[in-house]
Amino acid sequence: MKQRIVGRKAGWLAALAVPGVLALAAPAMAAVTGTLEEGRLSVGSDLTYPPYAYLDQSQPAGFDPEFMKGLGEHLKLQTEFRDTRFANLVMGVNARRFDVVASALYVTPERARQVDFLPYLKSGASLLVRSDDDFRPQRAEDLCGKRVASIKGGSWIPRLLEVSRDYCVAQGKPAIQSREFPTSPEAAQALLAKAVDVQFENAAVARITAEKLQGRLQIASRELIYPVVIGLAVRKGNGELLDGLRQGFEAMKQDGEYQALLQRYNLAEPTAADVAQALGN
Incomplete structure (x- = not known):
């Protein structure tokens, strides 16, 4: 399902908030109700x-x-x-x-x-790591004691905390340190800066992140995590x-x-x- 996206170029790391960007659509079907503004x-x-x-x-x-x-x-x-x-x-x-x-x-x-x-x-999700690091986690249970970057509000964060509590701490291992960032690019920058050890990211986003950063980061996990x-x-x-x-x-x-x-x-x-x-x- 995931992997290579063809023909997409964007100023990825420089993406800025631009409220109200418009994209007009041509009519082809009867309009629906329930919108805040008609049409x-x-x-x-x-x-x-x-x-x-x-x-x-x-x-x-x-x-x-x-x-x-x-x-x-x-x-x-x-x-x-x-x-x-x-x-x-x-x-x-x-x-x-x-x-x-x-x-x-x-x-x-x-x-x-x-x-x-x-x-x-x-x-699903993948685990991104620095290419110059020998850390190659495959699953959430491999993250005990690690600083894990995620986009703020990511749905996997509660599951990571459960793994931290029920697996890591329960077995006497260090807890997972969850770090949230407003955007995925900021999480990737934190990983590059060695402020975190791994980025927990949507699989398709992880792939394009690795491509945009020209091999400085790579996907460590081989299977989808939490489909x-x-x-x-x-x-x-x-x-x-x-x-x-x-x-x-x-x-x-x-x-x-x-x-x-x-x-x-x-x-x-x-x-x-x-x-x-x-x-x-």
């Missing part, structure tokens, strides 16, 4: 997270912007991206700052109690918008647009079993 679909996305969402020459790029632009076209909505740091996305959609979150947001039972999800991707389902998120109870998004998603599947995006980004669609497991069912 517009406002999308909360952390545009510092390639290959899912980032800025390329001040314009939203990556899988999520492409997917949402296509969705907007099918729904006759003008799509507007609002650059928002990851840790504030769920709060933002519930505070009605935007209609939907599209930002590699993992589906978890905890988040499903706060928002309603439309699952649309499956991913996850990614979903669009809307305000709890906003069934009108959720139904509309689902309708547009099905239209993208029918015309092959969705499958083409998956192939270009080397990603996968979650199965019903994947979704049920992600929700704890």
